Amino acid sequence: xxxxxxxxxxxxxxxxxxxxxxxxxxxxxxxxxxxxxxxxxxxxxxxxxxxxxxxxxxxxxxxxxxxxxxxxxxxxxxxxxxxxxxxxxxxxxxxxxxxxxxxxxxxxxxxxxxxxxxxxxxxxxxxxxxxxxxxxxxxxxxxxxxxxxxxxxxxxxxxxxxxxxxxxxxxxxxxxxxxxxxxxxxxxxxxxxxxxxxxxxxxxxxxxxxxxxxxxxxxxxxxxxxxxxxxxxxxxxxxxxxxxxxxxxxxxxxxxxxxxxxxxxxxxxxxxxxxxxxxxxxxxxxxxxxxxxxxxxxxxxxxxxxxxxxxxxxxxxxxxxxxxxxxxxxxxxxxxxxxxxxxxxxxxxxxxxxxxxxxxxxxxxxxxxxxxxxxxxxxxxxxxxxxxxxxxxxxxxxxxxxxxxxxxxxxxxxxx
Amino acid sequence: xxxxxxxxxxxxxxxxxxxxxxxxxxxxxxxxxxxxxxxxxxxxxxxxxxxxxxxxxxxxxxxxxxxxxxxxxxxxxxxxxxxxxxxxxxxxxxxxxxxxxxxxxxxxxxxxxxxxxxxxxxxxxxxxxxxxxxxxxxxxxxxxxxxxxxxxxxxxxxxxxxxxxxxxxxxxxxxxxxxxxxxxxxxxxxxxxxxxxxxxxxxxxxxxxxxxxxxxxxxxxxxxxxxxxxxxxxxxxxxxxxxxxxxxxxxxxxxxxxxxxxxxxxxxxxxxxxxxxxxxxxxxxxxxxxxxxxxxxxxxxxxxxxxxxxxxxxxxxxxxxxxxxxxxxxxxxxxxxxxxxxxxxxxxxxxxxxxxxxxxxxxxxxxxxxxxxxxxxxxxxxxxxxxxxxxxxxxxxxxxxxxxxxxxxxxxxxxx
Numbered sequence: 142x143x144x145x146x147x148x149x150x151x152x153x154x155x156x157x158x159x160x161x162x163x164x165x166x167x168x169x170x171x172x173x174x175x176x177x178x179x180x181x182x183x184x185x186x187x188x189x190x191x192x193x194x195x196x197x198x199x200x201x202x203x204x205x206x207x208x209x210x211x212x213x214x215x216x217x218x219x220x221x222x223x224x225x226x227x228x229x230x231x232x233x234x235x236x237x238x239x240x241x242x243x244x245x246x247x248x249x250x251x252x253x254x255x256x257x258x259x260x261x262x263x264x265x266x267x268x269x270x271x272x273x274x275x276x277x278x279x280x281x282x283x284x285x286x287x288x289x290x291x292x293x294x295x296x297x298x299x300x301x302x303x304x305x306x307x308x309x310x311x312x313x314x315x316x317x318x319x320x321x322x323x324x325x326x327x328x329x330x331x332x333x334x335x336x337x338x339x340x341x342x343x344x345x346x347x348x349x350x351x352x353x354x355x356x357x358x359x360x361x362x363x364x365x366x367x368x369x370x371x372x373x374x375x376x377x378x379x380x381x382x383x384x385x386x387x388x389x390x391x392x393x394x395x396x397x398x399x400x401x402x403x404x405x406x407x408x409x410x411x412x413x414x415x416x417x418x419x420x421x422x423x424x425x426x427x428x429x430x431x432x433x434x435x436x437x438x439x440x441x442x443x444x445x446x447x448x449x450x451x452x453x454x455x456x457x458x459x460x461x462x463x464x465x466x467x468x469x470x471x472x473x474x475x476x477x478x479x480x481x482x483x484x485x486x487x488x489x490x491x492x493x494x495x496x497x498x499x500x501x502x503x504x505x506x507x508x509x510x511x512x513x514x515x516x517x518x519x520x521x522x523x524x525x526x527x528x529x530x531x532x533x534x535x536x537x538x539x540x541x542x543x544x545x546x547x548x549x550x551x552x553x554x555x556x557x
Numbered sequence: 558x559x560x561x562x563x564x565x566x567x568x569x570x571x572x573x574x575x576x577x578x579x580x581x582x583x584x585x586x587x588x589x590x591x592x593x594x595x596x597x598x599x600x601x602x603x604x605x606x607x608x609x610x611x612x613x614x615x616x617x618x619x620x621x622x623x624x625x626x627x628x629x630x631x632x633x634x635x636x637x638x639x640x641x642x643x644x645x646x647x648x649x650x651x652x653x654x655x656x657x658x659x660x661x662x663x664x665x666x667x668x669x670x671x672x673x674x675x676x677x678x679x680x681x682x683x684x685x686x687x688x689x690x691x692x693x694x695x696x697x698x699x700x701x702x703x704x705x706x707x708x709x710x711x712x713x714x715x716x717x718x719x720x721x722x723x724x725x726x727x728x729x730x731x732x733x734x735x736x737x738x739x740x741x742x743x744x745x746x747x748x749x750x751x752x753x754x755x756x757x758x759x760x761x762x763x764x765x766x767x768x769x770x771x772x773x774x775x776x777x778x779x780x781x782x783x784x785x786x787x788x789x790x791x792x793x794x795x796x797x798x799x800x801x802x803x804x805x806x807x808x809x810x811x812x813x814x815x816x817x818x819x820x821x822x823x824x825x826x827x828x829x830x831x832x833x834x835x836x837x838x839x840x841x842x843x844x845x846x847x848x849x850x851x852x853x854x855x856x857x858x859x860x861x862x863x864x865x866x867x868x869x870x871x872x873x874x875x876x877x878x879x880x881x882x883x884x885x886x887x888x889x890x891x892x893x894x895x896x897x898x899x900x901x902x903x904x905x906x907x908x909x910x911x912x913x914x915x916x917x918x919x920x921x922x923x924x925x926x927x928x929x930x931x932x933x934x935x936x937x938x939x940x941x942x943x944x945x946x947x948x949x950x951x952x953x954x955x956x957x958x959x960x961x962x963x964x965x966x967x968x969x970x971x972x973x
């Protein structure tokens with residue numbers, strides 16, 4: 142139950158790469174059988190990757206991606222690169238499966254280079270060690286491992302998917318890589334000291350799910366607890382009273398974007414104030430770039446093309462943010478005739494160059510790497526990019542207060 | 558995403574009853590088409606009911622139950638009663654579909670009586686009003702409605718599932734009944750005044766889901782916000798410091814059961830202290846009965862049979878509460894040789910009379926009615942019943958402090 146409720150964007154993405162005959166599928170099955178329980182299997186078309194949401198204990202929910210597209214060709218040609226680009230862009234950990242019986246690894250070398258250029262951690266798996274024949278099978282395995290290490294620059298995990306040998310070690314390595322990756326990014330924990338108090342302003346309106354908290358609110362509370370601080374949760378109407386009841390000023394106030402103005406009015410000027418959206422813009426992407434992007438709004442001219450991009454298609458309510466609210470805010474803020482286009486789904490449209498600005502959703506269905514990949518794509522095309530959270534803080538006039546505690550974002554705001 | 562993540566036990570259960578030819582399925586489809594979106598359909602065997610998790614806006618997630626078992630027989634015979642008992646026991650709102658072309662309603666009268674005896678709200682639907690023939694179709698519909706009202710004691714909602722007429726009105730009635738039902742029970746809101754502060758002690762250990770809060774924690778925070786109070790969330794290690802930082806004493810401290818002893822030590826004696834488990838025992842069931850049940854533990858004798866019942870089968874960890882921890886606690890607490898049996902699933906075993914005590918799980922997969930039905934069953938068999946939450950507070954020695962704020966539970970504790 143809990144497991145299924147973790148959105149894919151919040152699960153580390155583990156992609157399994159390898160040639161068709163390397164034993165990719167048997168490794169996925171071995172992982173599933175021994176240490177991971179397959180929850181569901183979302184089948185795509187033949188060229189699409191298959192996503193297996195799984196529980197990798199004790200690391201937690203992950204998604205294992207079977208990269209159906211990377212098969213027995215020796216090179217990553219242009220077409221193949223495009224096809225697998227969306228997987229590579231969202232991979233938090235790559236498992237590269239190498240056949241112990243094989244003797245050359247050009248394909249793997251090329252892939253290895255692509256991944257390491259992106260800074261993606263890779264675990265190389267030397268599969269089918271049980272098939273090495275003869276009395277010197279053990280020696281052959283050692284030799285094959287040494288060959289792989291030399292060619293791919295990293296010692297492989299020897300394993301036999303068919304008899305399960307090495308799967309335990311693989312699992313350990315996966316957990317170790319994921320834990321070290323995860324410690325690099327915090328939602329809010331790096332802004333607080335042990336013993337600190339953060340006040341969270343959470344409005345209860347009809348958009349709020351009944352009887353629950355939305356995931357970003359849960360994640361923020363959890364992260365506050367993890368840094369030995371405490372979280373005070375209040376509605377916007379009670380914020381002033383809640384602050385009065387605290388024995389000392391809080392160290393931080395985090396508000397839902399829709400209560401920004403009320404929170405700003407009620408939070409003493411010397412208490413840092415930001416929003417869940419700004420925190421998640423920072424957590425998911427690159428806050429200075431997005432802050433740089435928001436400044437473009439003031440420079441938009443009649444006829445400029447603006448792309449509003451969402452990572453998934455969702456049910457649109459009557460006051461949908463992407464199709465209704467943001468276009469209205471842009472009109473009000475700029476007074477210009479803008480040509481607004483919309484895109485939804487896994488990929489950006491081609492020809493990003495034509496746009497004066499890209500406005501991206503909060504990316505709850507994308508992982509950090511995928512969101513950062515999109516920011517990089519926009520930058521490569523020379524197009525400023527901002528996301529919903531940063532844009533909302535801006536149109537509500539709480540800039541720059543909402544980003545004051547982030548020095549690099551403030552620099553981006555104050556520059557040019 | 559959000560919708561699917563609401564466990565069935567937290568969704569109001571709306572069961573659709575009616576004879577086979579009354580148009581049950583077409584009404585379910587009409588609801589699905591107009592006001593409800595079907596998320597998934599869990600098919601059971603032919604005699605099992607079919608559960609449709611749905612979103613009934615703005616009321617929120619519900620589950621619509623298609624009662625396949627109640628078909629064209631005129632009476633609720635013994636076998637049929639048994640078969641549909643598990644549905645009736647968990648129905649929060651019954652939709653009773655009556656065919657406008659029919660002329661007698663003995664079947665419906667009997668069902669109506671069963672439901673009203675249980676205190677289950679019923680909406681009667683007069684279906685197929687569009688099929689009433691002749692120029693006086695309108696008059697015929699009025700006449701049929703009057704007949705139903707006279708025989709079933711409540712005015713029906715006239716509707717035509719085939720052309721959608723009346724579906725809007727039905728939806729309105731459903732939402733109204735569900736809202737009034739829900740206001741009768743609160744998790745914690747009835748213990749707090751506007752402006753109050755409740756401190757929540759939430760340990761972060763490896764059992765806690767990564768990066769999130771579990772549903773009872775979310776529901777409690779949400780309920781606190783809904784009564785215009787604020788929630789202070791802290792780990793057990795920081796509880797004392799957090800209390801020191803508050804300008805005044807909190808009005809309530811709620812702790813996870815596993816931090817009970819630490820929370821009790823750190824919470825001033827004049828501040829009410831309870832646990833999430835106790836709150837949910839009260840919310841889901843009948844706290845005084847469960848408190849009465851826990852007292853049986855001290856009276857258990859060698860050879861007594863104890864039933865540990867769980868509402869669902871789940872993956873058992875090595876220190877599983879039902880099969881490992883509770884049996885150990887019982888041994889330690891009583892020093893007796895007990896015959897402990899286990900049951901899991903939708904129904905209690907037969908012959909409850911043989912047990913000296915029933916220990917029930919927290920019932921996260923059961924709704925309030927179903928849990929109350931089980932308590933009633935135990936009581937009918939003359940067997941005391943307690944649940945995990947109340948038992949844990951008891952074995953940890955924080956009784957009666959953990960129930961002091963509930964007068965009827967204290968009475969049950971102090972009696973006999």
